[in-house]
């Protein structure tokens with residue numbers, strides 16, 4: 001049954017008079033008549049203006065790792081408020097949080113904070129360029145590193161005919177085409193192509209940016225051998241390896257994907273799960289590289305290490321480090337995938353999962369994808385149609401099949417039961433619509 005969205009819709013018309021698309025971020029506009037506004041989030045559930053309740057698998061694109069309005073993290077944030085905000089000076093807590101990060105992530109020898117993932121990756125790329133004295137960088141097709149010009153290249157795969165090379169276009173108008181020449185694109189999990197790229201660009205690459213699980217591309221994961229090959233090739237060609245764990249960090253494991261695959265980057269970035277949603281990000285890495293900050297390389301920002309976010313980060317990281325929260329996240333993810341598989345197998349629907357149980361991507365093909373081009377071969381239209389029904393059934397996944405499902409430590413048995421019930425309804429409804437379309441065709 002379609003939900004009542006009358007209050008959200010009415011609000012959209014009002015909001016659109018003052019806010020472009022009626023929202024604060026382009027990604028939050030889901031179309032006229034489908035854009036929802038949140039009243040509140042608690043644990044793993046959110047409620048919209050029309051009092052529709054959802055089990056949420058977006059979690060703000062990942063941050064709410066412990067669930068919304070987590071009492072201990074929020075209490076810590078209130079303590080942070082007592083400190084006073086920002087002073088254009090540092091506080092003692094920065095050191096304590098940096099110590100915790102260094103304990104959890106061995107590559108994080110030195111740490112600097114920023115406010116968003118974009119800022120952290122942008123600073124990392126600048127630092128790598130300064131350290132190596134080179135300008136170019138390698139980036140994986142289908143990956144996302146934030147909204148700054150160097151990272152804003154996009155392959156419109158839905159338009160690709162599966163023959164020849166897909167085009168690479170700016171992700172937005174306003175990105176100067178002149179900066180395109182610095183970026184070299186490679187496909188995930190193809191070490192030969194990577195080596196060819198290094199050979200072709202001899203001595204020009206400052207940095208290789210790797211999203212170890214592509215969180216805007218189903219959750220396609222880098223194979224351990226590929227990560228190791230990337231590490232070896234970066235060393236061979238004098239390039240810094242930046243593993244961007246903005247989405248995966250403090251989620252898939254205490255030490256991120258880099259700890260699971262035992263690959264040590266020169267630089268690494270974190271954001272989302274650091275403070276359970278309070279805005280803070282991290283650029284960390286090798287001491288000799290990081291020491292260039294302030295010695296020729298600019299880094300800073302008025303709101304950097306705000307006392308509220310920092311206090312939230314201290315508590316959130318302590319919980320993630322010292323409790324079984326991440327085990328519970330992964331366990332829920334495994335049970336969710338098992339339940340979905342039962343529903344899909346019972347209907348003979350080919351599928352697979354990619355990524356990690358803490359952020360699984362559901363893929364409608366039996367063979368899981370290894371790179372973004374593989375996604376094109378799947379039945380993503382089925383996913384996209386199903387997602388709309390899931391929303392009506394109170395299960396909030398991203399409407400686009402390229403986004404994985406984010407799990408929090410607050411997802412519990414009742415969430416699982418509600419989700420699987422809604423999933424069964426959504427799958428059946430999508431099959432029925434398909435069958436009707438076939439008859440009409």
Ligand SMILES: Cc1ncc(COP(=O)(O)O)c(C=O)c1O
Nearest residue numbers: 116117118144145146244246247
């Ligand atoms: C891997 C990765 N890097 C960077 C970013 C940018 O982070 P933010 O949206 O906080 O600027 C994102 C955001 O989703 C991301 O997934």
